[in-house]
Amino acid sequence: MCVCVCVCVLIDSGSSRSTVYLYQWPAEKENNTGVVTQRLRCSVAGPGISDMLVDPARDKLSWTSIRECMNNVTKIVPAAQHNSTILYLGATAGMRLLHSQNETMSNEILGNLQNYLQSLPFNYQNASIMSGDEEGLYGWITVNYLMGNFLEKNIWNTWVRPAGGKMVGSMDLGGASTQIAFTLPDPTARGTDIVQVSLYGYEYNIYTHSFLCYGKNEAEKRVLATLVKNSKNATHVINPCFGRGYNTTVAAESIFGTQCTELPTNYDPKQMITLVGSSDNVACRDVVHGIFDLTSCTDNCSFDGVYQPPVGSGDFLAYAGYFYTAQAIGLTSISQLDQWNSTTWEFCSWDWPTLKLKKSWISDIYLKSYCYSAHYVQTILVNGYKFNKDTWKNIDFQKQVHNTSVGWSLGYMLHTSNMIPAEAKLVRLPMANSVFGGLLFLFTALTIVSVMFLIIKAVRACY
Numbered sequence: 367m368c369v370c371v372c373v374c375v376l377i378d379s380g381s382s383r384s385t386v387y388l389y390q391w392p393a394e395k396e397n398n399t400g401v402v403t404q405r406l407r408c409s410v411a412g413p414g415i416s417d418m419l420v421d422p423a424r425d426k427l428s429w430t431s432i433r434e435c436m437n438n439v440t441k442i443v444p445a446a447q448h449n450s451t452i453l454y455l456g457a458t459a460g461m462r463l464l465h466s467q468n469e470t471m472s473n474e475i476l477g478n479l480q481n482y483l484q485s486l487p488f489n490y491q492n493a494s495i496m497s498g499d500e501e502g503l504y505g506w507i508t509v510n511y512l513m514g515n516f517l518e519k520n521i522w523n524t525w526v527r528p529a530g531g532k533m534v535g536s537m538d539l540g541g542a543s544t545q546i547a548f549t550l551p552d553p554t555a556r557g558t559d560i561v562q563v564s565l566y567g568y569e570y571n572i573y574t575h576s577f578l579c580y581g582k583n584e585a586e587k588r589v590l591a592t593l594v595k596n597s598k599n600a601t602h603v604i605n606p607c608f609g610r611g612y613n614t615t616v617a618a619e620s621i622f623g624t625q626c627t628e629l630p631t632n633y634d635p636k637q638m639i640t641l642v643g644s645s646d647n648v649a650c651r652d653v654v655h656g657i658f659d660l661t662s663c664t665d666n667c668s669f670d671g672v673y674q675p676p677v678g679s680g681d682f683l684a685y686a687g688y689f690y691t692a693q694a695i696g697l698t699s700i701s702q703l704d705q706w707n708s709t710t711w712e713f714c715s716w717d718w719p720t721l722k723l724k725k726s727w728i729s730d731i732y733l734k735s736y737c738y739s740a741h742y743v744q745t746i747l748v749n750g751y752k753f754n755k756d757t758w759k760n761i762d763f764q765k766q767v768h769n770t771s772v773g774w775s776l777g778y779m780l781h782t783s784n785m786i787p788a789e790a791k792l793v794r795l796p797m798a799n800s801v802f803g804g805l806l807f808l809f810t811a812l813t814i815v816s817v818m819f820l821i822i823k824a825v826r827a828c829y
């Protein structure tokens with residue numbers, strides 16, 4: 367429990383990279399809402415922990431990069447507070463995939479990492495692999511905590527649930543998996559992927575689902591795998607999603623060395639494959655559509671036969687890969703669906719020299735993939751989750767709220783350390799704040815008028 371401490375360190379071990387977060391808050395206010403701020407965000411150099419081999423030489427390298435971030439933490443947190451500083455590590459889709467493929471290796475990596483974290487001067491709690499549903503739920507908690515949707519102060523300076531109790535849905539696009547989570551209007555709805563959580567004394571009925579292999583990087587490998595399989599020449603492959611003029615040669619294992627793609631016949635991991643860009647919008651859209659099973663769903667279903675209630679008319683925050691994609695095509699924050707489509711169309715029609723010129727601030731490693739990811743975002747949101755032209759404008763593409771990164775880590779820290787109590791001593795008004803305020807005003811006005819009336823009557827009686 368983070369009781370009486372003002373700082374917590376959380377390591378987000380994602381599939382593509384690890385990030386160290388340092389959160390802080392005033393100790394006496396720890397159960398209030400909106401008091402936790404992000405003091406440090408440190409990107410660990412190198413790949414995600416699932417790609418770190420546990421051979422001594424690589425090991426040394428890997429932990430050295432985490433050590434650099436932990437040294438920054440050590441400098442910020444006063445020495446007297448080190449042993450009360452809680453330290454957690456949560457691993458996500460990269461480790462989920464590795465765990466199902468090679469449990470021994472995933473245990474070895476986690477064990478190795480645990481030894482290192484235990485050797486630090488902090489109050490190490492645990493390092494674990496989260497389930498996709500937990501990841502989605504914690505993302506939802508982060509979003510609503512940062513937006514102040516759980517509690518607000520009423521006119522009596524007491525914490526109450528905001529009038530209307532509108533919560534914001536959460537959509538996270540990672541490298542290996544993607545999550546959606548939102549509250550259901552019907553508090554009694556039960557079923558697959560619906561969880562009930564009690565926060566600050568209120569019950570929330572939340573739908574949360576995580577799609578493994580639908581993260582931005584793994585889904586791109588699936589697109590490339592389709593192109594390789596459908597190509598007449600399996601070593602010289604046209605990629606419609608890359609800009610014309612962009613060619614790259616990669617080893618087959620960089621596409622097929624994952625559980626997310628099916629191995630081709632006569633698979634040779636070292637076989638080199640040349641991918642040749644062609645800036646072909648329609649072909650890119652079609653191959654991206656092809657990785658989703660959009661046919662096995664009818665009502666209340668997203669894709670791949672997964673149950674999903676309608677997204678409704680509420681607001682959503684889309685972050686991580688959603689934000690990077692929106693930023694690359696120039697449509698962060700709120701946009702119209704038509705705008706997204708036309709911007710994607712224009713972006714994907716540019717050849718590589720034009721892309722480099724127009725988006726000179728983006729490094730090649732990311733730039734080559736944004737045409738694919740713009741189509742991917744449109745497909746998953748519209749064909750998958752069933753956003754339409756009216757509800758698309760409810761999606762806000764962001765990476766931060768109040769200078770704090772949006773992701774599962776803050777929600778995990780708040781929940782795991784009990785900083786969001788299930789029950790809270792709240793004043794529960796029998797009516798909405800605004801109605802209560804209005805009635806209060808009315809009664810005050812009536813009292814004043816009555817007193818004045820009595821005074822006037824008394825004065826008149828004297829004459």
Ligand SMILES: O=P(O)(O)OP(=O)(O)OP(=O)(O)OC[C@H]1O[C@@H](n2cnc3c(O)ncnc32)[C@H](O)[C@@H]1O
Nearest residue numbers: 380381382383458459540541542543582686687690
């Ligand atoms: O959640 P999982 O699936 O484990 O993956 P992750 O945690 O490693 O995934 P991130 O949110 O860090 O990144 C999401 C995607 O955005 C990409 N990405 C990360 N940082 C970026 C940056 O600064 N600019 C552009 N793209 C970035 C990254 O390669 C992924 O494809």
Ligand SMILES: [Ca+2]
Nearest residue numbers: 380458540541
């Ligand atoms: Ca992530």
